[in-house]
Amino acid sequence: xxSVTQMEGPVTLSEExxxxxxxxxxxxxxxxxxxxxxxxxxxxxxxxxxxKADDKGSNKGFEATYRKETTSFHLExxxxxxxxxxxxxxxxxxxxxxxxxLIFGAGTRLAVHP
Amino acid sequence: xxxxxxxxxxxxxxxxxxxTLSCSPISGHRSVSWYQQTPxxxxxxxxEYFSETQRNKGNFPGRFSGRQFSNSRSEMNVxxxxxxxxxxxxxxxxxxxxxxxxxxxxxxxxxx
Numbered sequence: 005x006x007s008v009t010q011m012e013g014p015v016t017l018s019e020e021x022x023x024x025x026x027x028x029x030x031x032x033x034x035x036x037x038x039x040x041x042x043x044x045x046x047x048x049x050x051x052x053x054x055x056k057a058d059d060k061g062s063n064k065g066f067e068a069t070y071r072k073e074t075t076s077f078h079l080e081x082x083x084x085x086x087x088x089x090x091x092x093x094x095x096x097x098x099x100x101x102x103x104x105x106l107i108f109g110a111g112t113r114l115a116v117h118p
Numbered sequence: 119x120x121x122x123x124x125x126x127x128x129x130x131x132x133x134x135x136x137x138t139l140s141c142s143p144i145s146g147h148r149s150v151s152w153y154q155q156t157p158x159x160x161x162x163x164x165x166e167y168f169s170e171t172q173r174n175k176g177n178f179p180g181r182f183s184g185r186q187f188s189n190s191r192s193e194m195n196v197x198x199x200x201x202x203x204x205x206x207x208x209x210x211x212x213x214x215x216x217x218x219x220x221x222x223x224x225x226x227x228x229x230x
């Protein structure tokens with residue numbers, strides 16, 4: 005079946021460090037891929053998305069590239085801030101199943117210290 | 119612009135009871151989706167409504183149901199509650215079917 009696997013957290017970094025959160029997927033077909041973020045006490049927010057292979061999604065300094073050959077969508081940021089502390093979710097969906105029917109990974113908690 | 123509003127935010131029920139959760143989407147959003155979040159199973163899709171019609175359904179038993187009203191507000195109902203139904207129930211709205219969802223803060227249900 006279709007699924008998303010994320011690296012286990014928590015990920016603990018110092019401010020200005022480089023961030024990578026790994027995400028790989030298993031899918032029959034060619035899904036759209038998303039990163040959502042959940043800040044403490046808030047609902048999930050869409051961070052970025054990519055709809056086809058080799059697309060790069062970017063937002064707020066975060067980037068992720070849709071890699072069909074490795075079925076991956078790793079999230080990266082060059083210099084994290086304390087305000088980036090949150091839980092990050094990788095997700096996929098298909099047009100046939102309805103793009104709003106998202107399949108989420110387990111989430112990766114990021115803690116950034118000053 | 120007001121975000122997605124879910125009520126109640128917290129509730130406690132006992133096994134066998136039923137519960138109704140409410141969601142008011144962002145103004146102009148016609149799609150409403152519901153997700154269940156638990157520590158063990160993570161985020162799982164329950165169903166999606168668009169213009170009062172259920173467009174998608176996840177793999178949950180028939181005890182879980184929902185509906186959408188003409189003003190796009192949505193409710194979900196869980197009957198004959200079980201301990202395993204304890205979870206955070208998240209509602210999300212969107213303008214169209216694009217995967218770009220706007221989530222509420224959720225309704226945390228505890229079943230005793």
